[in-house]
Every structure is written in structure tokens, then in C-alpha cells.
Amino acid sequence: MNEKQHTIKAPVTVTGIGLHTGIVSNMTFKPAPANHGYKFQRIDMPGQPLVNVDVDNVVDLSRGTTIEQNGARVNTVEHTLAALVGLQIDNVLIELDGPEPPIMDGSAIEFVKALISVGMQEQNALRNYFEITKGISYKDDARGVEIAALPLDDYRLTVMVDYNSPVLGSQHASITDITQFQEEIASCRTxxxxxxxxxxxxxxxxxxxxxxxxxxxxxxxxxxxxxxxxxxxxxxxxxxxxxxxxxxxxxxRFKNEPARHKLLDLIGDLALIGRPIKGQILAARPGHAANVAFAKKVKRLIQESVIKNIPTYDPKKPPVMDINQIAATLPHRYPFLLIDKIIHLDDTMVAGIKNVTMNEPFFQGHFPNNPVMPGVLQIEAMAQTGGILVLNAMDNPDDYWTYLLAIDKCRFKRKVVPGDTIIFKCELLAPLKRGIAKMAGQAFVNGQLVIEAEMSAMIVKKDA
Known part of the structure; x- marks a missing residue:
């Protein structure tokens, strides 16, 4: 899967009739800047209103997924979105001079061909993946529908359909890598x-x-x-x-073409979440209503995770501890004092800030032509943040040293580079006991998790 965001190199247009409206329209894919996402624009309407591709904008699910915003409606968006997701394109403006994208041959292959014809452009921004960290499930007993998402450092999808039909029988389809979409899924018709x-x-x-x-x-x-x-x-x-x-x-086109098309629809509908996904999706008898209900559930979890897990940093507000106060608490000095501010501190949680610049001494030798903050120094900065939390629990913090004892479950999620502002968060997993503290640490850049680990520290009196 791509690490950086992509758009297309040039505009490209497809023309055809809409499946449900029967209206012929021209749809033009246009390059868009990083973090733009997918947006439709109804250029046939006064003011040329924009419609964000967002699950909260879904207004109709009658044999397709319809979104509406700013008084503008776009019908049957799922095949268009599936083509974009399948090619790992992140940012596109989709101009439309009618109410519905062309149905073409009933699949996404003509959109894929058009997009490939103009080529992809890598952008200088990381993809903002939503990583499934625990199981998410949706069930509709009345329709016999089940959809589940499981943790996986990739994007895999499996669909099973069974309509009690002697012609179709029971079918399933899957892709183990999104790059298989073009050859295995895109040409499968409704x-x-x-x-x-x-x-x-x-x-x-x-x-x-x-x-x-x-x-x-x-x-x-x-x-x-x-x-x-x-x-x-x-x-x-x-x-x-x-x-x-x-x-x-x-x-x-395939023996299981109907199941493959259901997988295509699922990919398109899940694009409404607004972020690329890392996880494994398993769906039994999915349809647009279930897909959208599941997408809404995932989006709510994304919103909750942002609210609950990532500390808010407002550089206009005074910090809890500035660099001078940090230096008065921790024994570290240049070039090993690796946090600049503390923005939150209570009995169980601390949040600190590290502004990464090209002037860091480690960039002289650590990939100087491709500067990346060393992972061990990210751990060190997170441990220093945790040290503030641990010392804050002592009556006389100046009388103690803190030493890192153990690092467990450490995972590096993304690169940290010059210009990044890292937010470190450390939480006590249990009360301090016999001078030992165990903490869960995380670090975020632009709302994305870049590193997580569990750390154990020992508190030692200086004259001991």
C-alpha cells in the first residue's frame, strides 16, 4: 500500500448515461492538492456546489449510494469511488454536469482505464490511514447480513453472497492486496x-x-x-x-462475477469513511444499506478515537511546563533533551511536544539525504515525557533519578521527519509500586499514530 498520498497528473473525462436517472452526463476527474480527499462538483447547477464524499452525506440507498450536500445530489457514486480506492488515488475533484456518474458497462473498469491513461502523481504528504486495532462488527439479522473488520497491517476484503438461487449458488470473492483490484475486481458488472x-x-x-x-x-x-x-x-x-x-x-467475465461486484460495491461504499483503511473486511451478503451502516459505525469510532486518544495541542496556549521547567526537572541536556513543552500533566497522564527541525544533530549522520528521526530517539523522547509523569508523583522530584527498565510491544507506524511536531502521550497502566512505573506511550504527528510502546521505569533516590 502507498505510504504517500497520490492524485492524477491531468484531467480526464468519461461520458455516458446514468443507470437510474437515464441522463447522459460528462464526468471529469481533476487533480487535487494533498488532504483534499474526494469531492464531487455539480457544475450544471447554480454556484457549482461541492458534495463531499462523506458517509454522513448519504441520503438514499435505492439500489445504489446517493450523497447530497449544499443542495446538490449525486446518485450511484460507489463504482466511481471504488475505482479511486482501487488505484490508491487519494485526492481528486470530480466534476459532473448531471445528477449521476455514467454507468458505462456496469463496472468500474472504464473509470480505471481513464485514470490510468493520465497517470498518478505522488504528493508530499503521508496517507492518513485508519488502522483497525480491534474487531468491529455489524449485523442485520432480518437480512442475514454480517460485516466485520479485523486488525491487519494491510487492506484485504472477502465477500460471500448466497441468494438461494440455482443459477448463482453460494459465491465468495476476495482480494489480499488492493493492487489486485484492477485485474480481479474492476471489470465485474452490476x-x-x-x-x-x-x-x-x-x-x-x-x-x-x-x-x-x-x-x-x-x-x-x-x-x-x-x-x-x-x-x-x-x-x-x-x-x-x-x-x-x-x-x-x-x-x-468470472464464474463468481456477482460476488466480485459486491466486493467492488463494498470498496466504493467504504470510501465514504473519508480515510484509507488498514484492516481485514469480511462481509456476508452485503448491500449498500449494510455497507453504509458499517461505514457510519467506523466513522464514529474514528471520531471517538480522535477525541479520546490524541491530546489537543494549541501553540497559542501557555504550556504546563516550558523548556526551562523541563530542564529543571530532567537531568538531560543538549543534545539529549528531546522534549520542548509539556501541555498536559495530571496524576495518570502526561502529554509533551517535540518540534523536529533539520538542525537536530542526529540528522548529520542519520540518512542526511533523507532525514528521518531515529526510532530509538523517538523512544527516548517518549521516555523523557513519561519521566515527567513519574517524577510528578514524588513529593520531592529533585531527589530522584528515573531509569528506563523495559520496552514492550513497540511498533513504529510512520516516519518522523523535519517539520513534524510530535505529540507524546504517556499513561500509567497501574499505580507506582516499589519504585516501578509501567506506562503506555504513544506519539502522534498530524493526528496519525507514529509510534506506540509500553515502558517500565525505575525510580531511584539520588543518594541511594
């Missing part, structure tokens, strides 16, 4: 059952649907008069079918 067609037409949907952009599955015997009626609905001179099979005997 589908529906024959018995659903009439109802969809009555709901004023699939006005742009035909046998060139959808697979129609026939799981019962069809009479000639019904086939004649279908030819009128689908604007075809003649439609035919075997006793059980696919209307007009269309050949599937």
Missing part, C-alpha cells in the same frame, strides 16, 4: 434478478439500465409473452434466455 426488473422500473429506477451495463439473472422459467414485455422495457428488439441462466445468455 447485476439483478429478473423478478426485480419490473419493481425497479415501477420505482422510477434503472432508466438507463440495459443488457449492455447489467447482468440480469433468470432463476425461473420465463414465458414468451414475458420476454416480449422485457424487450420493450429494455429497448431491445429481442431478448432470450435459457431455462435458467442469464438474460440474452450474456457470458460472465
Amino acid at each position: 447485476f439483478c434478478f429478473l423478478h426485480e426488473l419490473e419493481a425497479l422500473f415501477k420505482q422510477n429506477l434503472i432508466k438507463g439500465g440495459n443488457l449492455d451495463n447489467a447482468i440480469v439473472i433468470v432463476d425461473r422459467v420465463v414465458q414468451e409473452d414475458e420476454l416480449a414485455h422485457l424487450s420493450e422495457l429494455l429497448n431491445k428488439p429481442k431478448v432470450s434466455v435459457q431455462e435458467e441462466g442469464i438474460l440474452n445468455n450474456t457470458e460472465l
Whole structure:
């Protein structure tokens, strides 16, 4: 998976009819700056309003995912978004001169081809992954739907479908790496059952649907008069079918093409979370309603994690301890005094700040042409932050030394480079006992976790 954000090198346009609205539109993908994300722009409307790709903007799930903001609505966004996620493109403005992206052939492959034709541009910003750290589940017993996310340092998806159909049977599809999307998933077309067609037409949907952009599955015997009626609905001179099979005997691109298309829809709908995901997604009988409900659950967890876990740093506010107070508490000095401010301090938690600049002495020898703060010094800075917490628990902190005893469960998540401001957070895991403190430490840059570890420290009296 990409470490840095990407956009496209140049604009590219696709044109076609919308599946449900039946309106022909032009959709233009345009490059966008880092941290822009995905935004649609209805250029056919007064003021050319923007619609952010956000699960909270979902307003309709009638056989597709529709979003709305600023009085503008965009129908059936999932295939477009799946193409962007599948190519690991992070920032794009999508101009649209109609209410719905073109359905093309019912898959995402034409969007993928268009995007690849202009190429990708790496941007000087890290991808803001949301990492699944514990199991997340969604269940709809009435529909027999289950979706779960499990921790994984990658993005893998598995989908199982079972419609009690003799034609489809039980199917599953999976990708173990998002780079497989282009070859394995992008060309898989949308589908529906024959018995659903009439109802969809009555709901004023699939006005742009035909046998060139959808697979129609026939799981019962069809009479000639019904086939004649279908030819009128689908604007075809003649439609035919075997006793059980696919209307007009269309050949599937994969034996499990329906399951693969469900996986495509899932990828597109989960883009509404607003951040790329690291985790394993398992889904049984997913649909747009379940996908969006699950995406909302994940987004709430993201919001809660930001509120609960990352200390807020406002450089305009005076610190709890400035550099002089820190130097008066800790014995460290240049070049080993590695924290600049303490912004929070109570009995169980401390938060400190480190402003990383190119003037750090370690950059002279640690990848000077690609400066990266050494991981051991990140640990040292986090330990110094924890030292402030531990000494704060003593009546006379000047009388004690703190020594690092152990480091457990240490994981480096992202590089720390010049220009970064690191927020360190250390929390006591248990009350101090016999001069031993055990802490959980984390460090964040721009809201992203860069390192985490558990640390044990020993407190020793100076005259001991």
C-alpha cells in the first residue's frame, strides 16, 4: 500500500448515461492538492456546489449510494469511488454536469482505464490511514447480513453472497492486496434478478439500465409473452434466455462475477469513511444499506478515537511546563533533551511536544539525504515525557533519578521527519509500586499514530 498520498497528473473525462436517472452526463476527474480527499462538483447547477464524499452525506440507498450536500445530489457514486480506492488515488475533484456518474458497462473498469491513461502523481504528504486495532462488527439479522473488520497491517476484503438461487449458488470473492483490484475486481458488472426488473422500473429506477451495463439473472422459467414485455422495457428488439441462466445468455467475465461486484460495491461504499483503511473486511451478503451502516459505525469510532486518544495541542496556549521547567526537572541536556513543552500533566497522564527541525544533530549522520528521526530517539523522547509523569508523583522530584527498565510491544507506524511536531502521550497502566512505573506511550504527528510502546521505569533516590 502507498505510504504517500497520490492524485492524477491531468484531467480526464468519461461520458455516458446514468443507470437510474437515464441522463447522459460528462464526468471529469481533476487533480487535487494533498488532504483534499474526494469531492464531487455539480457544475450544471447554480454556484457549482461541492458534495463531499462523506458517509454522513448519504441520503438514499435505492439500489445504489446517493450523497447530497449544499443542495446538490449525486446518485450511484460507489463504482466511481471504488475505482479511486482501487488505484490508491487519494485526492481528486470530480466534476459532473448531471445528477449521476455514467454507468458505462456496469463496472468500474472504464473509470480505471481513464485514470490510468493520465497517470498518478505522488504528493508530499503521508496517507492518513485508519488502522483497525480491534474487531468491529455489524449485523442485520432480518437480512442475514454480517460485516466485520479485523486488525491487519494491510487492506484485504472477502465477500460471500448466497441468494438461494440455482443459477448463482453460494459465491465468495476476495482480494489480499488492493493492487489486485484492477485485474480481479474492476471489470465485474452490476447485476439483478429478473423478478426485480419490473419493481425497479415501477420505482422510477434503472432508466438507463440495459443488457449492455447489467447482468440480469433468470432463476425461473420465463414465458414468451414475458420476454416480449422485457424487450420493450429494455429497448431491445429481442431478448432470450435459457431455462435458467442469464438474460440474452450474456457470458460472465468470472464464474463468481456477482460476488466480485459486491466486493467492488463494498470498496466504493467504504470510501465514504473519508480515510484509507488498514484492516481485514469480511462481509456476508452485503448491500449498500449494510455497507453504509458499517461505514457510519467506523466513522464514529474514528471520531471517538480522535477525541479520546490524541491530546489537543494549541501553540497559542501557555504550556504546563516550558523548556526551562523541563530542564529543571530532567537531568538531560543538549543534545539529549528531546522534549520542548509539556501541555498536559495530571496524576495518570502526561502529554509533551517535540518540534523536529533539520538542525537536530542526529540528522548529520542519520540518512542526511533523507532525514528521518531515529526510532530509538523517538523512544527516548517518549521516555523523557513519561519521566515527567513519574517524577510528578514524588513529593520531592529533585531527589530522584528515573531509569528506563523495559520496552514492550513497540511498533513504529510512520516516519518522523523535519517539520513534524510530535505529540507524546504517556499513561500509567497501574499505580507506582516499589519504585516501578509501567506506562503506555504513544506519539502522534498530524493526528496519525507514529509510534506506540509500553515502558517500565525505575525510580531511584539520588543518594541511594
